[in-house]
Amino acid sequence: MKRFLFGLAGTLALASVASAQEAPDKVTPLFAQDTPLDLTLSGPINKIARGAERSTDAYPATLETAGESHAITLAARGISRRRRENCRFPPLRIRLSEKPAETSLMHKQGSLKLVSHCRDQGSYDQTVLREYAAYRLYNAVTPESLKVRLARITYNDDGKVLTTRLGFLIEDADDAARRLGLKEVDTGNFRSSALIPQDAARYGLFQYMIGNTDWDMTMGPDPKDCCHNSKVLGASKEARSDLTPLPYDFDNSGLVDAPYAVPNAVLKIRSVTQRVYRGYCSVNALVPAEAQRLRDARPALLAELRSIPGLEPKTLQDMEKYLGGFFDDIADDQALEKNLLSKCR
Known part of the structure; x- marks a missing residue:
């Protein structure tokens, strides 16, 4: 089973199209509205x-x-x-x-x-909104x-x-799995080949877009409890192939740039705002199509960002500028190869 990020132009609302692959009657009341x-x-x-x-x-x-x-x-x-x-x-x-x-x-x-809110200061509300926006952007990219x-x-x-x-x-x-007709898979660490390649390509590209390096699709700190800042869905709880990763916890990303966030020491980067591509080399062939869909969807993604209530103009400007750096990095297939694909793992 393959699923695709929907390529859209203009300011068409991505969320309405992305929800086409989920069962509306399975969305719980709490999350049925924004x-x-x-x-x-x-x-x-x-x-x-x-x-x-x-x-x-x-x-x-x-x-x-x-x-x-x-x-x-x-x-x-x-x-x-x-x-x-x-x-x-x-x-x-x-x-x-x-x-x-x-x-x-x-x-x-x-x-x-x-x-x-982390701390009882108004500026930390903006940090909350930045992380909320990261979730909303991925909601716009995919119902998964x-x-x-x-x-x-x-x-x-x-x-x-x-x-x-x-x-x-x-x-x-579990609720996300239910609306998608899947099951949450509780598994230990596994090989990347167990993932649906298109889903892995989309996931890795999105994490690069928001500048997040604090994740792993297939491994966790405890080998018996996968994965790091990811949930895994499959056709059954026992599934060990055709798995879909769902990311969460974006506060260490460059898009959020939380005051307490620290760079990934393993990657030897100076700041959380420094992007590092951590996608798998095995899905490189699928990334260009996903990148094109994101290029096409750029106006709609920015419209989604601007729809976040309470974002201060300076916060919005900073986030738009940061996303602009991503689109520079994937401006064409040559840039994509140089900035991302040649640095896969």
């Missing part, structure tokens, strides 16, 4: 934030949104963003304590990742991606409002 949510989390927020570096213990809490109230547990998650030297507020794991009703916005939700929902989140602790900041929720990989 309208930003107003959401309130009430619980021991300070305790979770202050203890995040050493603990991911879950605590009873409450989630309120869209006129609904849900009992949940709340826990810190992640690795680098849990370190106090990087962030004063960690990303969170939300688990619903009870199964939501069919009429609920949270219907079919069980466990959700929340990307939070994790959907996201932007939210303005009020944090309550013991009846006291601590802060209200931007964040976003990430679709669970």
Whole structure:
């Protein structure tokens, strides 16, 4: 089974075309719309934030949104963003304590990742929006991606409002698999030949576009638990071929350029904004077609970027300029060969 990035011209909305390969009735209510949510989390927020570096213990809490109230547990998650030297507020794991009703916005939700604001300063809202934009760009490129929902989140602790900041929720990989008619594959490390070549080509090119080197499609830090900042989908949970990688966690990318982001030490780069192509040589023959589709889709991708609510003009300008560097690198087949394909792995 092969799937393709849809080549579009002008400002045609990529997302509407990309969704043609998914089952609309399988999209959960929470991720069926893009309208930003107003959401309130009430619980021991300070305790979770202050203890995040050493603990991911879950605590009873409450989630309120869209006129609904849900009992949940709340826990810190992640690795680098849990370190106090990087962030004063960690990303969170939300688990619903009870199964939501069919009429609920949270219907079919069980466990959700929340990307939070890192520090209680307005500039960090722009960092949140940059990473949200990276997800939205990949949503525009392909339905084989994790959907996201932007939210303005009020944090309550013991009846006291601590802060209200931007964040976003990430679709669970099982839900993404369901709408695509696939299954999440829980596997250890595997060979790149197990991937659908077109999907691997698209994935590697996109990661280069956003300047992300903090990923691996086939391997993870624990050989028994693949993969690094990627989920894998297949025809069944036991599938070991024709696999599709889904990327996540883009805060170390050049497009996001988070204040706490550090360059990939293995690659010996000076800054996270320095692009390094990490795609597989085995799919080189497929990359030129994917690059052409991105060239054709450039106006639509920029339109998607400009549609992100809350992006400040300077932030938008920086991101557009950064994407411009990518399109310079793939301006034609000669540039693509020189800047990317000759440096494959």
